[in-house]
Amino acid sequence: MKTLIIAEVGVNHNGDIEKAKELIDIASESGADIVKFQTFKAESLVTRDAPRAQYQIKNTGNLDSQFEMLKKLELSKESFVELSSYCSKKRIEFLSTGFDKESLDFLINIGIKRVKIPSGEINNLPLLKHIAGIGLPIILSTGMCLLKEVEETMNFLIKEGVEKNKITILHCTSQYPAPVESVNLQAMITMKELFNVKVGYSDHTLNNETPIAAVSMGATIIEKHFSLSRSMDGPDHAASLEPNELKQMINSIRTTEMLIGSDEKKPTDIEKDNIQVVRKSIVAKKNIPLGKYIEESDLNTKRPGNGLSPMLWDDIIGTKAKREYKEDDQIIL
DSSP states (O other), X not given: OOOEEEEEEETTTTTOHHHHHHHHHHXXXXXXXXXXXXXXXXXXXXXXXXOOOHHHHHHHOSOSOHHHHHHTTOOOHHHHHHHHHHHHHTTOEEEEEESSXXXXXXXXXXXOSSEEEOGGGTTOHHHXXXXXXXOSOEEEEOTTOOHHHHHHHHHHHHHTTOOGGGEEEEEEOOSSSOOGGGOOTHHHHHHHHHHTSEEEEEEOSSSSHHHHHHHHTTOSEEEEEBOSOTTSSSSSGGGSBOHHHHHHHHHHHHHHHHHHOOSOOOOOHHHHHHHHHHSOEEEESSXXXXXXXXXXXXXEEESOOSXXXXXXXXXXXXXXXXXXXXXXXXXXX
């Protein structure tokens, strides 16, 4: 099964539509399936004196509040219309996270194919109710969540009429960047088994091993931030892949998918020619006259494997030789 790879721009365009287009180019050329942004109005998202997280303070310099930071990162509705069109031109799916009803409805109107619920909105009941009525597939991110909280949100969405097969739960560690010891991919499996839904992983580590491990464990979606450069000013650049790293990650995931293969155990096409070469047949260990009752001491097993299988060893013992055999002749039934 092909992993859906979401190249997360988020706000790494720094409010510049030309940078956003450049990032779309990179995502498309790297082989991502989806490029994702964030759509919000700072006035609808935070109070004017809401504090910033420690990682935001570290990565955004001397700003007074989260509101001030986010205001600098907004894109207009007209910009998102342009970016959606540009994604179509570049043959990559456009997606953006809507953080409020108005933003979400706008995104629906311009044609997003699925809804992403970010970790911070998992307990936003009015928004969850609105999302449940939309009918599109849902990607539910679960950073910072207790299992009980994920269960409450899942139960609510299902009660509101969302079909389970339309929900994919993303395991996530909401730290930017996230240390590897915080990843705990086994929790992804716990949610897959408990809720009987598809799962994925939203990765904020600075390595490619983590998403590769997640895919090998059954993640059907990988979401990863990327940036033009980790040295840029902004809240998420420091936890993002640079362009060459994004491409490497995607190539590694595609290789991992080939390695995983299917659940059917059978010889591959490239193995078939080797079967006769490396397997053995039952052969005469010494000269055997015609009509002799064959004993175990008369037999041996040697390559090639185009004769009787050694699994028929016991069936041969005690039978009459149908012809005269010389040493190394293959025995026939």
